[in-house]
Each structure stands twice: as C-alpha cells, then as structure tokens.
Amino acid sequence: MSSDTGPTPPRRRSFRGVAPEARKQLRRQQLIDAAIEAFGERGFHGVTVREICAGAQLTERYFYESFRGLDALFIAVYSQLNGELRDATLQALANTEKQPLGLAEAGLRVFFEYVRNDPRRARIMLIEAVSIGHDSRRIAEEATRNFMNLTRDVVDRLIPQARKLGIDVDLLSAALVGANIHAATRWLQEGFSTPLETVMFTIGSMYRTLINHMGGEAQRSLIASKVKTAAPSGARGTPRPALKSK
Amino acid sequence: MSSDTGPTPPRRRSFRGVAPEARKQLRRQQLIDAAIEAFGERGFHGVTVREICAGAQLTERYFYESFRGLDALFIAVYSQLNGELRDATLQALANTEKQPLGLAEAGLRVFFEYVRNDPRRARIMLIEAVSIGHDSRRIAEEATRNFMNLTRDVVDRLIPQARKLGIDVDLLSAALVGANIHAATRWLQEGFSTPLETVMFTIGSMYRTLINHMGGEAQRSLIASKVKTAAPSGARGTPRPALKSK
DNA sequence: ATAAAGTGACAACAGTCGTTGTCAAAACTA
DNA sequence: TAGTTTTGACAACGACTGTTGTCACTTTAT
Structure with a gap:
C-alpha cells in the first residue's frame, strides 16, 4: 500500500513557445479546417482519415489525439x-x-x-x-x-x-x-x-x-368545411380534411 | 473467309418453366426489392453488394448480371x-x-x-x-x-x-x-x-x-419599397430588398 | 551536453469490400 | 440416358481503410 502511482508520468513541456494544451487545440483546429475542406468538397463518405491528416499536415497520431474517429x-x-x-x-x-x-x-x-x-x-x-x-x-x-x-x-x-x-x-x-x-x-x-x-x-x-x-x-x-361543433380547442383534435376555399 | 462466328455461342434454354429473359428480369426485381429493404433500413452507405445478394437470395454473379455496381x-x-x-x-x-x-x-x-x-x-x-x-x-x-x-x-x-x-x-x-x-x-x-x-x-x-x-x-x-420606376418586367431585374409590409 | 519529451514519416496489421473465378450439383434438352 | 446449360456456394485476389506501433530526428529543460 505505498503511494506509488505506477510508471513515471511524462512531464509535459512547451514546444516552440506554445504550451502543451494550446498546441493540442491548435492541431485540433487544423484538423477541423482540413475536414471542412474535405467534407465540403468530396462529402463525408468520400473522405478518409489519411486525407484529413494530409490536409491538416499532421499525422494520424494527432488525429486520434483529438477525435475518436471520423x-x-x-x-x-x-x-x-x-x-x-x-x-x-x-x-x-x-x-x-x-x-x-x-x-x-x-x-x-x-x-x-x-x-x-x-x-x-x-x-x-x-x-x-x-x-x-x-x-x-x-x-x-x-x-x-x-x-x-x-x-x-x-x-x-x-x-x-x-x-x-x-x-x-x-x-x-x-x-x-x-x-x-x-x-x-x-x-x-x-x-x-x-x-x-x-x-x-x-x-x-x-x-x-x-x-x-x-x-x-x-x-x-x-x-x-362546416365544422359546427365547438371550435377544435388546440388539442390533438383532427380538423376536417376539406381544403377548398372561396 | 469462312462464315465461322468463333466459339459456339451457348444455346439458351428455359428453366423451371420460365424463359431466360424472364428469369433475368425476375432476378433483377429480387435484387431491387432486397435493395429497397437494405437502403431503407441502413442507408446507401451502410449496404454492401454481399448483403444485397443475401437479401435477394442470389449470388454475386447475378448482381453483376443486372447492375454495374451499387x-x-x-x-x-x-x-x-x-x-x-x-x-x-x-x-x-x-x-x-x-x-x-x-x-x-x-x-x-x-x-x-x-x-x-x-x-x-x-x-x-x-x-x-x-x-x-x-x-x-x-x-x-x-x-x-x-x-x-x-x-x-x-x-x-x-x-x-x-x-x-x-x-x-x-x-x-x-x-x-x-x-x-x-x-x-x-x-x-x-x-x-x-x-x-x-x-x-x-x-x-x-x-x-x-x-x-x-x-x-x-x-x-x-x-x-418606393420603386417608382417602370414595373420590373419579369426579367432578371433585382427587386428592392425591403421586406416591411403594412 | 545530456536525457527526456515532442514530432513526423511510415510500416504493419487486421478487417472489409468489390469483383472475378472455380467447381460440383441440379435441371433441362435431345 | 448423355450432354449441356443453369445455378449456388464460395474461394481468391487486389485494393483500401482504420488503427496502432516503430524509429529516427528535433526541440526543450536541466
């Protein structure tokens, strides 16, 4: 029963001046932008994960970092x-x-x-x-x-x-x-x-x-349509079918 | 220069009492019926050739007999x-x-x-x-x-x-x-x-x-909308934008 | 400088699909 | 009955996809 949390959790760092979470959001947006282009051009069913990644200039790993699938x-x-x-x-x-x-x-x-x-x-x-x-x-x-x-x-x-x-x-x-x-x-x-x-x-x-x-x-x-009964009071009452007017 | 037409063309026969062409049309309709079921239930993109054939109780060969593809x-x-x-x-x-x-x-x-x-x-x-x-x-x-x-x-x-x-x-x-x-x-x-x-x-x-x-x-x-010019005569003329009434 | 974290290119794997081919059994014609 | 056509079940092939893994290289932190 020690307080060991298992294998060492990796310490996250900045990269090119941007924080880890910001980088992730940036990649996510790149993927979304590429997806707008792809979906809009070829439709949902004409698009693959690889194409999205190529369009976003990212690799598949980062796709699954942000999304479970297409x-x-x-x-x-x-x-x-x-x-x-x-x-x-x-x-x-x-x-x-x-x-x-x-x-x-x-x-x-x-x-x-x-x-x-x-x-x-x-x-x-x-x-x-x-x-x-x-x-x-x-x-x-x-x-x-x-x-x-x-x-x-x-x-x-x-x-x-x-x-x-x-x-x-x-x-x-x-x-x-x-x-x-x-x-x-x-x-x-x-x-x-x-x-x-x-x-x-x-x-x-x-x-x-x-x-x-x-x-x-x-x-x-x-x-x-000659409905002389009480006016249908809003509820589910079925109005008369007749459509003629004038 | 003989009148040879090449390899013997197979002579077509009836099967179970129906003519060849009628059989083909029957199979075609079976496929269409199965497709209505499948497309209507799972959508076009959720359906495969094999499923259609299974639904129609026909094999793939007869699919391509009547259709080039899905x-x-x-x-x-x-x-x-x-x-x-x-x-x-x-x-x-x-x-x-x-x-x-x-x-x-x-x-x-x-x-x-x-x-x-x-x-x-x-x-x-x-x-x-x-x-x-x-x-x-x-x-x-x-x-x-x-x-x-x-x-x-x-x-x-x-x-x-x-x-x-x-x-x-x-x-x-x-x-x-x-x-x-x-x-x-x-x-x-x-x-x-x-x-x-x-x-x-x-x-x-x-x-x-x-x-x-x-x-x-x-x-x-x-x-x-105060259009006092001649009434736009049907053509591509752009009417005024105003929408207000009364 | 050195070790760790981040990155990118891509291999690898299993699964599925469209499509064509094989082959034996069933049905028909003569 | 004998030979041919038709049928059905399914193997096989190549292509593609989603997904995970490998590995060398770059950037960062100490």
Whole structure:
C-alpha cells in the first residue's frame, strides 16, 4: 500500500513557445479546417482519415489525439459551423430594429449570405449533415431542431391564432425551415446565378404572405368545411380534411 | 473467309418453366426489392453488394448480371420508387375534379400517404437520394426537378402575377417542394404520431394562403419599397430588398 | 551536453469490400 | 440416358481503410 502511482508520468513541456494544451487545440483546429475542406468538397463518405491528416499536415497520431474517429470529427465540424451561423444570426438580430418582420428578414439574409459566402460549409450543413449514419445525424437533427424551434417561436408570435385553428405549429415550422434549406440548396447548385436580392424578395414574400394571411385563411377553411361543433380547442383534435376555399 | 462466328455461342434454354429473359428480369426485381429493404433500413452507405445478394437470395454473379455496381442498383431503385409515386399522383389527379385547389390537395395527400405507408421507401426518396455521391445524385436531382417543375406549373397557373412582380418562380417552387419534403421527413421521424388530416390541414393551409394572397402581398411590398420606376418586367431585374409590409 | 519529451514519416496489421473465378450439383434438352 | 446449360456456394485476389506501433530526428529543460 505505498503511494506509488505506477510508471513515471511524462512531464509535459512547451514546444516552440506554445504550451502543451494550446498546441493540442491548435492541431485540433487544423484538423477541423482540413475536414471542412474535405467534407465540403468530396462529402463525408468520400473522405478518409489519411486525407484529413494530409490536409491538416499532421499525422494520424494527432488525429486520434483529438477525435475518436471520423464521426467525432464531423460532429466537431458541424458544431463549429452551426455555431458560426447561430452567432452571425444573433448578431444580425441584435443590430436590427425589434420589428418582427424586420427580424425575420435579417435572419433570412444572414442565412443566404452565409450559404453564398462559403459553399463548402453550406454543403456540409445542408446536404451532408442530414445523410450521415445514425451516430452523427442526431447532432444535425438537434441543430436543425434549434432553428426549427426559433422558427416556431416566430410563428407562434406572428401567427398566434394558428395553434387554436388546428395547425400543427411544429410541423409548419419544419416545413418553413425545409423551404429555406431547399431554396438555398437549389441556389447553391445553380451557382448563385440568381441575385441575392431576388432570393430575398421571393422567400421574403412567401414568409410575409403567411404571416399576414395564414391565420385568416385557415379559419376560413375551417368554417367552409362546416365544422359546427365547438371550435377544435388546440388539442390533438383532427380538423376536417376539406381544403377548398372561396 | 469462312462464315465461322468463333466459339459456339451457348444455346439458351428455359428453366423451371420460365424463359431466360424472364428469369433475368425476375432476378433483377429480387435484387431491387432486397435493395429497397437494405437502403431503407441502413442507408446507401451502410449496404454492401454481399448483403444485397443475401437479401435477394442470389449470388454475386447475378448482381453483376443486372447492375454495374451499387450506384446502378440505387438508380434503378430510385427510378422505381419515383415511378410509383408519380403514377399514384397522376392517378389521383385523374380521379379529382379539375379545380386547381382540389388538384393540389390530392397531390399533397398522395405524397403524405405514400410516405406513411412505407417509411423505408420514404427514407430512400427523401433522405438518401439527395446525399449520394456525384454519380447517383443526378437522377435524384432530375426527379426532384420533375416535381419542382410540376409545382412550378401549378404556381404559374395559380399565382400568375408572381413572375411579373420579380418573384423567382423556380426558386419558390424549390422552396415549396423543400417544405413538403422536410415536413414529411419530420413526420417520419416522429413516427407519424400526428394524424394525417392534421398534416394535410397544416400544409394545405400554407399552400392555400400562398395561392390566395402571395401575389397581392408581393405587389404591396414592391409599392411600399418606393420603386417608382417602370414595373420590373419579369426579367432578371433585382427587386428592392425591403421586406416591411403594412 | 545530456536525457527526456515532442514530432513526423511510415510500416504493419487486421478487417472489409468489390469483383472475378472455380467447381460440383441440379435441371433441362435431345 | 448423355450432354449441356443453369445455378449456388464460395474461394481468391487486389485494393483500401482504420488503427496502432516503430524509429529516427528535433526541440526543450536541466
């Protein structure tokens, strides 16, 4: 029962003037940067550990120093990109008048500018992230859900009557996020030949129309579908199928 | 210079009562069915040729008899699923009164029912197809584009003034298709706990609102943005950025 | 200066995959 | 029945991957 801690633990030193922990973080970031390049160019499944290491100018040992495998690296990459976009969004929102429609426009603009400014990052976030195996996908789902929740809050505030009319606000938010993602993906694949302002005007008009009219339209269709029972009170009640209006 | 055609070409025969060509087509379909199961369950990148063959109860030789590789098989799978959905859509449209809004509802219903009735096929069409390497993806892009074009024609007919107001109709269609896909994907991942009619009501309300009000809303924002020059005549002209309304 | 820690290039290993080939048994034709 | 086609099971090959290990060289600390 001595206080022997086993074989001598190596004493860590500085190297080229930087502390051990800082060196490790630096290497980690090099790997992430190389991964953004590789994933964005060839996709998650077209990339190997060796390629990442070559791109980062590091050897495999340092890869496993920071990541358990490619999945973990992808999660780190996605987290970083998602954080960048989130921060840019929050900053833009902070610099905008607190009009709800203005906020929505600012968020849209940040999103589309982010996509245009770095197509590789866009590909990772928009395309790769939703298609990885069960391990990494949850992160992407969670991040997408964050944006969806943000959208849902906006919807809840701007179309407050929606919920009472039987609209599934979560589903609607998912649809709107999907509209953004798909529009951005198409814009990306077309080489951004459409001017940003045209994109903003098109998608913005869509949002504005929904915000200004969706509540009334849903209510009208409820009435038109002859539901004379008590108004469906928000719960899981299935509204009538009818879709005709006017 | 004899009429010798080289080594004797093997004379083909029937087997268990079915002709050679029919046997080949049968095997091909077995492989496709096994692939739907495998791709839908484990995703394109989690599947091997050997697994497909085991699932189809065939050996590798017959795999390469019908397909050059997994890419080709995936293309065949996707084509089949896409054809099924397309046929179901066309049939539903044929059995519907020719009211534009009714047609839109019928199309939506077919789409969501198709997704719910076979989640594996849905995963292949909604998730896997957009994430494959450059080879197979073009097929999915083309098929998605078909749906987008269909949507675009609907938009062009139901919101005829959109184009003149500076809205990019192709982009709007892409966004709407994306809204459908994302809503369906979320519905799938939630285990279809939301009733179909609620989904129909929510997404249907979205469409109906856009159809009935988007033209007017876009025009209003154009006026509000003080564009007093001649109305942008449909072409690539960049509309004003402003989004505020009312 | 000398010993230890850090680094980089790369060998080595086991595993898997796509793909082609072998071969005997089953089924068919004559 | 005899010969040929078809089938199924599986071996074999090369290529690639993730992962760990080796070793000489550089930098640091004493």
